[in-house]
Amino acid sequence: MQIQQVVSPPNPSRVILKPPAVITPDSDFYVHPHIIPDTDPRKGRLLRASASIRAGTVVLRDVPYAVVPTVNPSTPDYLLCSNLSCSRSLAIRAEKGVRCPKCCDQDVIWCDRACQAVDHKRHEYECLWLKHKAAILRRQESQYDFITLWHVVRLLAGWSLETQGASTLPSRRQPRGTDFKWGWEAVLMCCDYLDLWPEAQIKHWKRLSETYMDDKSLLPCPLSPGQMLSLICKEETNTFGLYRGTTGPLSMVDRPVPRGESYGLGLYPRAAMFNHSCEPNVSHKPDPQGRMTFTAARDIAKGDECMITYFDLTVHKSQGSRQDVVQEQFRFRCTCDRCLDEEAEENLESMDTLPFRSI
Numbered sequence: 084m085q086i087q088q089v090v091s092p093p094n095p096s097r098v099i100l101k102p103p104a105v106i107t108p109d110s111d112f113y114v115h116p117h118i119i120p121d122t123d124p125r126k127g128r129l130l131r132a133s134a135s136i137r138a139g140t141v142v143l144r145d146v147p148y149a150v151v152p153t154v155n156p157s158t159p160d161y162l163l164c165s166n167l168s169c170s171r172s173l174a175i176r177a178e179k180g181v182r183c184p185k186c187c188d189q190d191v192i193w194c195d196r197a198c199q200a201v202d203h204k205r206h207e208y209e210c211l212w213l214k215h216k217a218a219i220l221r222r223q224e225s226q227y228d229f230i231t232l233w234h235v236v237r238l239l240a241g242w243s244l245e246t247q248g249a250s251t252l253p254s255r256r257q258p259r260g261t262d263f264k265w266g267w268e269a270v271l272m273c274c275d276y277l278d279l280w281p282e283a284q285i286k287h288w289k290r291l292s293e294t295y296m297d298d299k300s301l302l303p304c305p306l307s308p309g310q311m312l313s314l315i316c317k318e319e320t321n322t323f324g325l326y327r328g329t330t331g332p333l334s335m336v337d338r339p340v341p342r343g344e345s346y347g348l349g350l351y352p353r354a355a356m357f358n359h360s361c362e363p364n365v366s367h368k369p370d371p372q373g374r375m376t377f378t379a380a381r382d383i384a385k386g387d388e389c390m391i392t393y394f395d396l397t398v399h400k401s402q403g404s405r406q407d408v409v410q411e412q413f414r415f416r417c418t419c420d421r422c423l424d425e426e427a428e429e430n431l432e433s434m435d436t437l438p439f440r441s442i
C-alpha cells in the first residue's frame with residue numbers, strides 16, 4: 084500500500100523560525116471541522132468524525148502544555164530547547180546552546196539567548212526545584228521518577244504563568260464554541276483513573292510527592308496532597324512520547340518502520356482524548372517544534388471513532404503482547420476489533436484441540 088499524501092489543514096500555521104514571545108502557544112492548535120469530542124460509558128472521552136474524512140487529512144494538531152527531554156544519562160546525545168514554543172532537538176555535542184547561569188540541571192538548555200529570554204519566567208518556576216532535587220531524585224529514585232516529577236513541575240509552571248497572566252491563553256480564540264478546552268482547564272479535563280492504578284504505585288507517588296514536591300520555598304505550589312497525586316496520575320495516563328518516526332497503523336507503509344527511541348515527552352491536553360486501538364485509523368508524529376500532528380491513516384466514515392495506537396505496533400505484534408502492554412502500561416483491556424477477531428480465532432483454534440465429548 085502506498086503512503087497517502089498528507090492533506091494539510093486549511094490554515095497551516097506559519098513556520099516558526101524564531102519562536103514568538105509566548106509561553107503557551109495554544110494558538111497553534113488546529114482541529115479539523117469534522118472532529119468532535121464525544122463520550123462512551125466504557126472508554127470515557129473520545130474523538131469522533133461527524134462527517135467523512137479522507138485518508139491523509141490532518142485531523143488535529145495539538146500543542147503541548149509542557150515538555151521534558153527523556154535523556155539517557157549514559158548517552159546524552161540530544162536535549163530539547165527548554166523554550167516550550169521552540170522545543171527544538173539539539174545535538175549537544177555539535178551545538179553549543181545556552182545553559183542555565185545557576186547550573187540548575189544538566190538537561191536544561193536553550194538554542195540561544197532569544198529562546199532563553201522567552202522562557203525566562205517559566206524556567207524561574209522550576210530552577211530552584213531542579214537545583215535542589217534533580218540529582219538526588221535521579222540518584223535515590225530513578226531517571227523515570229525524575230522525568231515524571233519534572234514534567235509535573237513544568238505543568239505547574241504553565242499554570243503559574245496562566246494565573247499571572249503571563250501566557251497568551253486563547254480563551255478568546257476558541258474556534259468552535261466550547262468543544263475544546265484550553266490551558267490549565269484542558270489539563271484538568273484529562274482523566275487520572277486514580278482508582279485503577281495499583282495501590283503500590285499510588286503509595287510510591289504519594290511518597291515521591293511528599294519527599295520532593297512539598298517544600299514551598301522550592302516549589303510555590305498551592306495544590307493539596309490529593310490534588311498533587313491526581314496531577315501525577317493525569318501525567319502518567321495522558322502523556323505522549325516524542326519519537327522521530329510515525330506512530331501509527333502498520334498498513335501505512337509496505338515495510339513498517341519502528342518509531343525509534345523516545346527523545347522527550349509531553350502532555351497534549353486535547354489530543355489526550357484519543358483512545359487506543361490496535362487497528363488505529365489515525366497516526367501521529369511530532370514536528371520539530373514539538374507540536375503533535377494527527378493524520379487520518381485511512382478514510383474515516385461519518386460516526387467512526389478516531390483512534391490512535393498508544394504503543395509501537397511494529398514492536399508489539401501478537402495479540403498477547405499487545406494485551407500485555409495495554410494492561411501493564413495503560414491499565415485497561417483492549418477490546419478493539421482486531422483484538423476481538425484475533426481472540427475469537429485463537430479460541431476457535433484451542434477448541435479444535437479439545438477432545439470431543441458427548442453429554
Ligand SMILES: C[S@@+](CC[C@H](N)C(=O)[O-])C[C@H]1O[C@@H](n2cnc3c(N)ncnc32)[C@H](O)[C@@H]1O
Pocket residue numbers: 125126127128129272273274276320321355356357358359360413414415416417418419
Ligand atoms: C489518554 S486517555 C484517553 C481519553 C480518555 N478516554 C478520557 O476519558 O479522557 C487514556 C485512557 O482512556 C482509556 N482508554 C483508551 N483507549 C481505550 C480502549 N480502547 N478501551 C477502553 N479504554 C480505553 C483508558 O482508561 C486509558 O487509560
